[in-house]
Amino acid sequence: MLTIGKLGQAAGVKVPTIRYYEQIGLLPEAERSAGNQRLYSRKALDRLTFVRHARELGFTLDAIRDLLSLSDHPDQPCAAADAIAKAQLAEIEKRLARLASLKVELNRMVVQCAGGKIADCRVIEVLSDHSLCATDHRHLQDEKDH
Amino acid sequence: MLTIGKLGQAAGVKVPTIRYYEQIGLLPEAERSAGNQRLYSRKALDRLTFVRHARELGFTLDAIRDLLSLSDHPDQPCAAADAIAKAQLAEIEKRLARLASLKVELNRMVVQCAGGKIADCRVIEVLSDHSLCATDHRHLQDEKDH
DNA sequence: TTTAATGTCTCTAGCTACTGTAGCTTCAAG
DNA sequence: CTTGAAGCTACAGTAGCTAGAGACATTAAA
Ligand SMILES: [Zn+2]
Ligand SMILES: [Zn+2]
Ligand SMILES: [Zn+2]
Ligand SMILES: [Zn+2]
Numbered sequence: 036m037l038t039i040g041k042l043g044q045a046a047g048v049k050v051p052t053i054r055y056y057e058q059i060g061l062l063p064e065a066e067r068s069a070g071n072q073r074l075y076s077r078k079a080l081d082r083l084t085f086v087r088h089a090r091e092l093g094f095t096l097d098a099i100r101d102l103l104s105l106s107d108h109p110d111q112p113c114a115a116a117d118a119i120a121k122a123q124l125a126e127i128e129k130r131l132a133r134l135a136s137l138k139v140e141l142n143r144m145v146v147q148c149a150g151g152k153i154a155d156c157r158v159i160e161v162l163s164d165h166s167l168c169a170t171d172h173r174h175l176q177d178e179k180d181h
Numbered sequence: 182m183l184t185i186g187k188l189g190q191a192a193g194v195k196v197p198t199i200r201y202y203e204q205i206g207l208l209p210e211a212e213r214s215a216g217n218q219r220l221y222s223r224k225a226l227d228r229l230t231f232v233r234h235a236r237e238l239g240f241t242l243d244a245i246r247d248l249l250s251l252s253d254h255p256d257q258p259c260a261a262a263d264a265i266a267k268a269q270l271a272e273i274e275k276r277l278a279r280l281a282s283l284k285v286e287l288n289r290m291v292v293q294c295a296g297g298k299i300a301d302c303r304v305i306e307v308l309s310d311h312s313l314c315a316t317d318h319r320h321l322q323d324e325k326d327h
Numbered sequence: 328t329t330t331a332a333t334g335t336c337t338c339t340a341g342c343t344a345c346t347g348t349a350g351c352t353t354c355a356a357g
Numbered sequence: 358c359t360t361g362a363a364g365c366t367a368c369a370g371t372a373g374c375t376a377g378a379g380a381c382a383t384t385a386a387a
């Protein structure tokens with residue numbers, strides 16, 4: 036059995052994050068020692084490692100919740116898991132498209148500025164007027180591109 | 182003079198967002214009518230349009246605060262503004278790299294799954310074990326890629 | 328064995344950039 | 358004058374943590 040600190044080290048997850056995951060019900064409540072400290076099994080480590088890897092791949096905690104409960108039913112068909120992964124892929128592709136567009140615009144701004152006074156700064160100019168932009172970055176779905 | 186609703190329409194910003202910007206000091210406090218309603222000048226519209234455009238290009242509100250105060254001093258050199266834009270470009274490029282890597286991994290997962298039971302699902306398998314990944318997506322700076 | 332250092336406990340608040348709600352008041356049209 | 362839309366304030370909630378306070382537990386050195 037591992038203490039929460041050891042578990043965190045082993046999985047690469049900070050201690051408060053583990054407690055947070057328990058609090059929101061993503062991880063089951065841990066067993067406790069005589070002194071009320073959390074104790075974790077190897078199975079718990081696997082679960083947390085799964086969560087961490089999924090987070091690194093950008094899945095939301097809600098999606099991970101679903102993936103975890105799917106992985107607890109090995110006999111069921113995997114279509115639901117595949118659907119979650121495909122949705123995540125689609126989301127990432129959307130963000131990529133948006134960021135690519137932003138990159139173009141930011142680059143244009145930076146390159147075009149001759150570096151004089153603010154009154155003539157291309158950065159400030161472009162920010163003031165979207166019609167100076169080359170792409171339709173506005174219409175590419177906003178946000179959640181965290 | 183515009184009411185807050187007209188201003189929001191003109192700038193493409195929701196009314197509560199305008200009030201929020203005022204609250205956090207990004208926009209100056211608006212003048213008020215006899216009945217205590219906010220009134221905005223054309224200059225205020227320009228300012229809000231600037232904010233919106235900068236947000237669309239992914240600048241943080243803090244960066245926008247700085248850009249706004251720079252644009253209020255047209256005689257000063259634009260190096261500071263350019264630096265903010267360059268930092269933003271660098272940030273976007275970092276996110277792009279990370280997302281590109283995530284896309285590769287997610288795509289691999291989805292393509293490799295033969296679609297049987299959860300026990301054999303490649304998606305679940307890869308999520309459980311990063312060594313099945315092809316790239317170093319872990320080491321690409323995390324987060325704030327909202 | 329005492330003591331000091333480290334780890335863990337709970338609880339609360341804060342972060343970004345909003346969005347939504349409730350319960351009011353003001354305004355413009357008919 | 359009435360009605361409905363638009364405005365007001367204040368507060369709560371979103372995602373996914375992170376940090377802090379103050380108290381208790383565990384381990385290792387002295
Ligand atoms: Zn410049
Ligand atoms: Zn633009
Ligand atoms: Zn599958
Ligand atoms: Zn991986």
